[in-house]
Amino acid sequence: MAPTASVAPVRDTRQRRAIRLAFEEAERPLSTEQLHAVASRESRGLGLATVYRSIKSLVDEGWLEVIDIPGHGAFYERAGKEHHHHFACENCSEVTDLDGCSSEVRVRLPRGYRARGHDVTIFGTCSRCAEKRRPPTRRGR
Amino acid sequence: MAPTASVAPVRDTRQRRAIRLAFEEAERPLSTEQLHAVASRESRGLGLATVYRSIKSLVDEGWLEVIDIPGHGAFYERAGKEHHHHFACENCSEVTDLDGCSSEVRVRLPRGYRARGHDVTIFGTCSRCAEKRRPPTRRGR
DNA sequence: TTCATAGTGAGAAAGAATTCTCATTATCAT
DNA sequence: ATGATAATGAGAATTCTTTCTCACTATGAA
Structure with a gap:
């Protein structure tokens, strides 16, 4: 069995600094597209x-951490934040963190089902x- | 200006009957893949x-109606159901309707933001x- | 029954999102 | 400073999903 995980060597490059900075x-x-745009300003x-x-x-x-926003694809954000949900603007596709998880997602699950977590997106x-x-008319997709 | 919307003629074919039946x-x-599999049994x-x-x-x-399940793509279900949420199995990707919307999604939105709805997926x-x-180990993606 | 044409199946094509290839560049242990 | 090699950029290639093309079929109004 291989040693638990060869941590690939990681060099501290200008590009990666720009990317981490963008998230910080x-x-x-941020979506990949947004990240690319933002980090490009720091690292042309x-x-x-x-x-x-x-x-x-x-x-x-x-x-x-990866978060999937229904209808808007994958977004990424710093891992380890406190549990929270997201708001997605149907018009400009910007995603925003919302404070706390007030929603007591106390849903009755069918017999035998076991929940491991939940995703909530307010749009x-x-x-x-x-x-x-x-007021926008239709739901952006 | 064209008359409000030319309702395309729709013939009642074996295929479409099978598809509606599948949802009923x-x-x-159902995802497109699942629908294809199910309806194919009725209409080879x-x-x-x-x-x-x-x-x-x-x-x-x-x-x-279209519903996006984070990490599992688009699913479809009969429109007009009462407001409800979904459960997505991380292992087999089956999506299930959950009763009601107990989650009092009373989240504080930033100033000026206006909510139009919310998506909740329990996984x-x-x-x-x-x-x-x-117990599965990692989140299916 | 007839027949104009909407609908279908198969596969090609288009999109999009992500990964790969590879020559070149930059990092960093020495 | 040097050098082995990890990382990068550009674009090709992949993968996955959805749409299109077109010859053929089946619906349904007459």
Whole structure:
């Protein structure tokens, strides 16, 4: 049996610093696209492949967490935050962290089912979009 | 301006009957793959293109509703059900409807944000999978 | 029954998201 | 400073899902 996990050597590159910085400064989850845009400002010419590679290793080493936003794909955020939920703007697709988990998700499960966790996403319009446009009509998909 | 919406003529074919039947008999949301498998039993040789075409028209005419299960893609179920949430088995990917919406999703939103709805997905192990395997280790993705 | 045409199946094609390849560059232990 | 090699960027390639094309079939109004 192989020794528990060969921690791949990781060099502290400009690109990876930019990527970690992006998450540290962002006060919200980022999609790969958003991350690429933000981190590119810090590290010009940042390649998309590097973004994916870095995300993967950061997730593996437990520094990042993946969250799936229904209808908007994968987003990433610093791991270890307190349990919370997300708000997704149907208009601009920005995802925001919401405080706490007030929702006492006390759902009755069928016999034999066992829950391990839950995902809650509130969707609607963020303040920025609400200002511009009046109530959106249909759900963005 | 064109007359409000030319309701495309819809013929009552064996394939579409099989697809509607699949949803009527299924007591849970189905993915395209699952639908294809189930409806194929009723209508042998059912093509995947027809599955997609039918789903699209059923969604358009409001007979079906799309639900996104984080990490498991799109599922479909009869529209008009009472507000409820879903359980997704991390092991077999089966999605189940849960009764009511006990979760008083009373989350404090940031200033200016307005909610239009919420998605709640409980994930864990369904009874069938719980019987076989003991507590799963990692979250299925 | 007839027949215009909506619907179908099979596979090609299109999209998108992510991964891979590989020549070049940058990191960092020595 | 040197050098072995991890990391990068660009674009090709993959994978997965959904849509399109087209020859053929089946529906249903007449």
